[in-house]
Amino acid sequence: GPLLGSYPRSVCGAMFYWSDDLGAFVRSIDQGTSWTSLTTPNANPDIDSWTAGNGKLVVIETNGAGNQEIRVSVDNGDTWTLAYTLASSLFGLAFGTRVSEANSNRIIAAMEGNASVFFKSVISLDGGTNWTVATIAAARLPANDAVNGYPVWDDSGRAYVGFFDQIAGTTGYIYEWIEATGLWTAIFSAAGYQFIDSIQLQDAVVFLVQGPADVRLVRVRNSVVDELSIAALVGSNLAGGLASDGTTLFALHGTGALIAIDNPTADTWATRALTATSAPTAQTRNLSQILAA
Numbered sequence: 001g002p003l004l005g006s007y008p009r010s011v012c013g014a015m016f017y018w019s020d021d022l023g024a025f026v027r028s029i030d031q032g033t034s035w036t037s038l039t040t041p042n043a044n045p046d047i048d049s050w051t052a053g054n055g056k057l058v059v060i061e062t063n064g065a066g067n068q069e070i071r072v073s074v075d076n077g078d079t080w081t082l083a084y085t086l087a088s089s090l091f092g093l094a095f096g097t098r099v100s101e102a103n104s105n106r107i108i109a110a111m112e113g114n115a116s117v118f119f120k121s122v123i124s125l126d127g128g129t130n131w132t133v134a135t136i137a138a139a140r141l142p143a144n145d146a147v148n149g150y151p152v153w154d155d156s157g158r159a160y161v162g163f164f165d166q167i168a169g170t171t172g173y174i175y176e177w178i179e180a181t182g183l184w185t186a187i188f189s190a191a192g193y194q195f196i197d198s199i200q201l202q203d204a205v206v207f208l209v210q211g212p213a214d215v216r217l218v219r220v221r222n223s224v225v226d227e228l229s230i231a232a233l234v235g236s237n238l239a240g241g242l243a244s245d246g247t248t249l250f251a252l253h254g255t256g257a258l259i260a261i262d263n264p265t266a267d268t269w270a271t272r273a274l275t276a277t278s279a280p281t282a283q284t285r286n287l288s289q290i291l292a293a
Contacts, residue, residue, distance in 0.1 A: 049094035054104035083128035095149030110149035
């Protein structure tokens with residue numbers, strides 16, 4: 001049957017894909033020409049969220065007791081280490097996971113909370129040995145709320161989460177976490193914003209967002225938020241993704257168009273249309289995630 005799962009992601013020269021059909025990760029070391037099924041993190045894995053980056057694979061899965069486990073691999077998925085267990089009485093689904101591109105010891109997971117705390121983070125600053133739980137948003141939304149979260153680090157060590165609440169007016173939020181305080185603070189909200197993806201750049205983080213009338217990029221630099229509209233809204237397709245080769249940001253949005261933003265951390269940023277000859281190559285970092293969308 002077909003492979004079902006999430007986008008391919010790359011780390012240490014290999015590409016990874018989670019297949020619901022196989023119930024396992026598959027790996028390619030020849031840029032997708034051939035794929036090999038890997039040993040699963042657990043005997044019967046139920047994967048909620050996973051990420052690959054900066055030499056690590058991180059998986060959040062549900063075990064037989066109904067608790068979630070964070071497992072980490074540092075050898076391209078050959079072996080896995082149980083890093084942390086999340087009690088089912090305190091945590092729900094994992095919305096997103098991310099390893100910092102600047103410091104592989106920094107790992108974050110954005111999690112659904114329990115009846116008293118709506119949204120939580122689980123953060124490790126030492127590669128998965130120790131973990132700290134913090135409240136992102138305390139207000140409890142309806143139990144059937146279709147919320148999604150996209151965590152991301154910046155190079156200075158701040159963490160950000162963009163998420164939206166579809167039931168309560170489809171409001172989008174960005175929260176910021178600072179290590180010195182260990183607290184999350186809301187720094188942005190907008191009605192009608194639905195987050196699609198996030199990416200860590202050298203001096204900023206960028207979220208891909210569907211707004212009420214357009215597709216746009218929301219950038220955070222040193223806690224300051226600004227926005228760039230990149231396309232008129234066509235239908236309600238949320239497909240899309242972000243990638244960067246270090247100097248140029250590439251965005252794929254729901255219309256299927258791929259655009260480029262040169263110097264995306266500069267004070268002035270604008271889009272550039274891509275032609276067939278200027279389209280990015282397979283060597284572009286994380287571009288496989290976009291091309292597979």
